[in-house]
């Protein structure tokens with residue numbers, strides 16, 4: 001973890017530092033080596049939070065996009081007594097979890113239930129096959145909202161059944177990559193389907209970083225799904241009505257810009 005309590009203050013790890021875990025009140029010691037980002041570690045145990053993930057440069061770079069006071073928010077469920085450390089939580093209540101490693105479906109679902117109003121940001125560079133598979137569908141991708149007919153041919157299987165928006169970051173932290181608009185764009189897969197198609201939102205990193213702290217909910221998912229269902233139904237009615245007739249079609253309605 002990035003922050004612990006030392007002399008009553010929330011502080012980052014520093015060489016030789018000792019502190020108190022904000023979640024379990026256990027003792028933590030600073031790890032400031034060259035292999036990993038500086039962090040606090042519990043004595044003896046891996047981490048008191050079974051959901052904690054080893055932090056990478058990728059995690060830190062993402063967290064740094066948001067105010068320090070929103071990072072590592074301890075969320076407490078009064079009913080169950082569960083406490084977990086959210087990577088980022090804004091005062092409005094939206095939680096962002098940055099996920100680098102594989103998650104078992106049950107754990108993914110448990111986290112989604114616990115945080116409720118959350119979005120995932122997934123490191124799309126961890127597995128080499130993920131980006132090439134996504135890029136093969138490049139002709140179907142665009143900025144803003146769109147329907148994607150075969151989401152399973154684009155995105156990793158473990159994220160397809162998520163109940164919250166999942167944002168894929170195929171750029172990662174490798175600064176040496178040449179510019180590539182498909183890697184630079186963030187791709188947000190929405191939960192729910194429209195006759196089997198997924199709603200996807202292509203957005204810039206700047207848009208996401210600016211918008212996420214400003215809204216109670218990143219995207220009105222149900223409203224967006226309803227919009228696309230109605231749009232599809234209207235398309236089908238129109239296709240039946242004008243079947244066999246020459247001539248073009250009217251302009252398509254668009255969902256509001258992200």
Ligand SMILES: [Zn+2]
Nearest residue numbers: 021023024048
């Ligand atoms: Zn702890």
